[in-house]
Amino acid sequence: MTDDRRGGPADAAGQVTPARELLSAADVTRTIARMAHQIIERVADRETGSLAHAVLIGIPTRGTILARRLGAAIAEFSGTEVPVGSIDATLYRDDLRRGPARALAVTDVPEGGLDDLLVVLVDDVLMSGRTVRAALDALSEHGRPRAVQLAVLVDRGHRELPIRADYVGKNVPTARDEQILVKFTEIDGVDGVALARTTGGTG
Template sequence: MANDRRGDVGGEGTGLPDHELLSASDVTRTIARIAHQIIEKTADAEHVVLIGIPTRGTVLARRLAAAVAEFGGTEPAVGTVDPTLYRDDLRRRPTRALEDTQFPEGGVDDALVVLVDDVLMSGRTVRAALDALSEHGRPRSVQLAVLVDRGHRELPIRADYVGKNVPTSRSELILVSLTEIDGEDRVSIRRGAGE
C-alpha cells in the first residue's frame, strides 16, 4: 500500500481509478536524474550525507546514494531521521509507530546534508525533520530532494531537487509505491480522496 503522508490508503474509498503519474521506469529515470543533479551541486563538498525521512524517503535516500556511486560520484553516507516527535500538528494527525533515527558513523557535523522525502506538500514534515536534525549535529548546509512536489506549501520551504512537480487540489492524494515496501515502483494520483 502506498502512503500519502496521512496514512496508508490502499486502493479503496473513492470509486475512482488512480491515475499513474510515474511508471516503474519513470521512477528509475527520475532517481537517476536527481542523482546526477546531486553530483553536480555537491562536487566540491567533502562530506555529503543523504538523510531519508521515513518511510519512503529512507528507501529513496539509499537508492540515490547507490545511483550517485554508479554515476561516478563518491557514494554518500546514508541515514534516517524520524521527525514525528518534532511535528507541530501531532494532536491533529493519527499516531504511528516511531521509526529509528540513524546517522552514519561520521555524523552530520560540517556535512552537506541532503534530506530526502517522497512527497513535499505543506513543508511541515521537512520543518520537523530540520528540527530533529539540529538535535543531532550541525551540518554545514542542508538541501532537500523529493520525488514529487505537489504544492500547497504552508511554510517557506522549497526543494533543491524535484523529480516531478504535480499541481494538485487538496482533495487529491499522491500515492508513492516503492518496490522495497510496496512490491512495485509507481507514483499515482487519486482524485477526490483527500480533505
C-alpha cells in the first residue's frame, strides 16, 4: 500500500537502500519543542495568553503521536493543557478504489465538536497534500472550526494540491523514489527521522 506522505515501499523487484539519518532522537525532541513554541506564539490569545480555543488533531498513526508530543510540550511551556484528538481520514481519501481496503483508525474529537475552535491538524510527513485534504473533509463532519492550521514534522515536497504547512519541523527536498522514515518511541522503540531510496524496482 502506497502512502502518499512518505513514499511507497519497494515493489517485489525493488530494494530499499540503507537509511540516512536526518534527525536523531535528540533532534526530534528539540524540533518538537520549537514547533510547540511556534504554536503558542501564533495561537495564544494576544490579550490573555489563553489557549482555550485551540485543539490539536492528529492524523493516525504517527500524526496522532506527534500531536500528543506537541500537546505535552505546549502544556510544559505555557502551563495550559490543550485538548488532543485524532481524525481518521480513510473514508475521505481519493484513492480508495485504487488499492486494497484500508483498516480504519480511531477518530477522537473533543466532546461537543469543533465549532469555533482553532484546530491545529498534525501529521508526521507532508508530501502530495492528499491525506491532509482528506482529513479536512473528515473534520467538516465534526463542526465548523474557526480556523485550521497544519503542523508537520517533515515537509518533503512534491505537492499535488495547494496545501502548505503552518508549522514545519524540517524541510527535506526529496526524489520521488525516496522514502521518509519517521520513528517514534511509542510504536517503534526509538525516535528518529531517516531518508532511504528505493532502487531496482519496475515502478
